[in-house]
Amino acid sequence: MTEPTPAVQAPIRRLWPAPTGTPLDDDALTELYGRAEQPCLRVNFVTSVDGAVELDGYSAGLSNGPDKRVFGVLRMLCDALVVGAGTLRHEGYHAVRLDERRRAWRRAHGLAEYPTLVVVSSELVLDPAQAAFADAPVRPLVLTRAGATPPPGLTDVAELVPLGTDRVDLAAGLAELRRRGHRQLLCEGGPRLFGALTAADLVDEVCLTVAPLLAGPGADRIITGTPSPPRGMALRHVLGADATLLLRYARA
Template sequence: MVDDGVIDRIWPNPASALDDEALLAQTAFPDSGTWLRVNFIASADGAATREGRSGSLGDAADRRMFELLRREADVVLVGAGTLRDEGYGGFRLDDASAAWRVDAGMPAHPVLATVSRRLALDPASELFTDAPVRPIVYTTTTASAPADRREALEAVADVVSAGENAVDFALVRADLAARGLRRIHSEGGPSLFGALLAAGAVDALHLTLAPAVDSGSAGRITRGPFTPTAAHLASVLRAGDELLLHYLL
């Protein structure tokens, strides 16, 4: 495995050492309509994490693509558990991505949105106190959390009820589109991905296949019941022994 961040295109139209603009063109959101895509990494035997974190599976090329996939997004949707497990703080892009967005007439940083039925989020955490853009928290009208917890979160985020007993992801997608956030990029985790699939809300999957066999007890990139969903291969990128796959669902 070569850990230098160089990415080649294998299919279609093979090309070597793609620059950032070529990679952005390869993965661009459609020009119109609402689009929701998800981004995951997994080992060759399907492990979605290593030592409890997905980031431990990636290398320089995966991290490069991870940042580029965020760059064009209006909103990044992440499950509350993943925010905690992966150590998200105030959601900021790197300087190059922020500058690229400003040059393109976009806000420097996308909105961060999360889903939490129990509202088990700390309003004093950097996730909120260091956020460059006010986050959105989707929950239910019957959230199993004290009223004062919701009130505290409403001081630092837009708290939106999207469903009565369970979050309705069709409503989440519609609310984001109504806010003008039509380019939706999700970074998981598995429960959120499974729920999005169950709602028929996912348009594309970007999956990095790490060149490792991890075994152990790590879960898969999806969790929860949903109808099997066909995936159509759109492109194959390669970085050394690592594959970066793009599927349309």
């Protein structure tokens, strides 16, 4: 998905801790979200007040200027961007590209100019011609299961990493990504991948935008799949932009 660039944005301010009346620029947001000293898997979602993950079938209906600003900062900070195959297809992901200012920040901090796209797919129902693959500035990785058959042309545009037999072994996948130097991982979903990562106790942070909307019945939640035990999270900060809240949670 191409990083959105909204024309007009409400200013973002810190509400907690230590409220600030001064709007936060991108440098301040970068410092607030930061890069962890240890390996970290961060999940980023936007939701309505009543917990919907979509409007009219797409997450874009919930997103707004402040959410898109944080979206861009989080992509700049990560080593690799992890997404489920269903979300990649449904949301129409484009190549993961950053503007020159953010590429310069990454170069200055010893990072590759672009994060690596990592797609999680058990069945490899993927289109090699999709821009996320065909136009990628860095060769994407596809975490899959052993024995899955790739469609023609996929191995020309992506590297397949087989892990597990019946399903993708996510713990082994994260270990492999970190072995390759991708220590700071950002997951943008979808809900089924979020559920699987949570069930495997692999989620270190959740960045959640709460859009000031009531979506009503019918929409999915930001997480789905096999039930797993609840896990405590600690609130790190609360940012606000008009009626939008931007929350950051980490392992308690």
